[in-house]
Amino acid sequence: MSRALLVIDVQQEFFTGKLPVSYPRGSLHRITEAMDAARKNGVPVVVIQHTSLYPDSQTFQRWSNEWELHPEIARRPHDLHIEKNRPGSFTDTSLEGWLREKGIDTVAITGYMTQMCCDTTAKQALHLGFQVEFLSDATGTLSLGNAFGSIPAKELHRNILIIQSAFRSRVMTTAEWIKQLGAEATVQTK
Numbered sequence: 001m002s003r004a005l006l007v008i009d010v011q012q013e014f015f016t017g018k019l020p021v022s023y024p025r026g027s028l029h030r031i032t033e034a035m036d037a038a039r040k041n042g043v044p045v046v047v048i049q050h051t052s053l054y055p056d057s058q059t060f061q062r063w064s065n066e067w068e069l070h071p072e073i074a075r076r077p078h079d080l081h082i083e084k085n086r087p088g089s090f091t092d093t094s095l096e097g098w099l100r101e102k103g104i105d106t107v108a109i110t111g112y113m114t115q116m117c118c119d120t121t122a123k124q125a126l127h128l129g130f131q132v133e134f135l136s137d138a139t140g141t142l143s144l145g146n147a148f149g150s151i152p153a154k155e156l157h158r159n160i161l162i163i164q165s166a167f168r169s170r171v172m173t174t175a176e177w178i179k180q181l182g183a184e185a186t187v188q189t190k
Helices: 027-040 095-101 114-127 153-166 174-189
Strands: 003-008 045-050 080-084 106-112 131-140 144-146 149-151 170-172
Touching: 003 027, 003 114, 027 045, 027 106, 027 131, 027 174, 045 095, 045 114, 080 095, 106 114, 114 131, 114 153, 131 153, 131 174, 149 153, 153 170, 170 174
Parallel strands: 003 045, 003 106, 045 080, 106 131, 131 170
Antiparallel strands: 144 149
């Protein structure tokens, strides 16, 4: 198995902007733990940054403070940086070609938001024939409400994890993922 870690949209918009991620608490710390473990174990890290296509958008405007990567992500090394304009990280980007060129068959999903860009990217990956590891505590969301009702962040997050698991993603915690990396590294050195 050859994997890459995808760090999706960990941008200031989710911390200081209009879309503050509230669940699960500590998701940023677990994302950085996953990035550090990936680097330590030779797993390529892909940082993905969302940019709005719409000049009148209230979020993700290129070069705004909220568009910037969170400093904890920006300061860590990565192997590829991709800018995207749609929820799916594979749509109109070089991601699929880069993964195939590197012989990667598995992607680990981290980032924001669970129900939008993380879920969409995971489903795209599965449709393209990649295996998916969805890190349950290194993805996050916020409570949503509109004319059709409202859903608390915790419930929304849990529902997406259930759907991802049913859709054939391997849903696991960051600690489980890091432990798996260590176990695979031990097997490879024997």
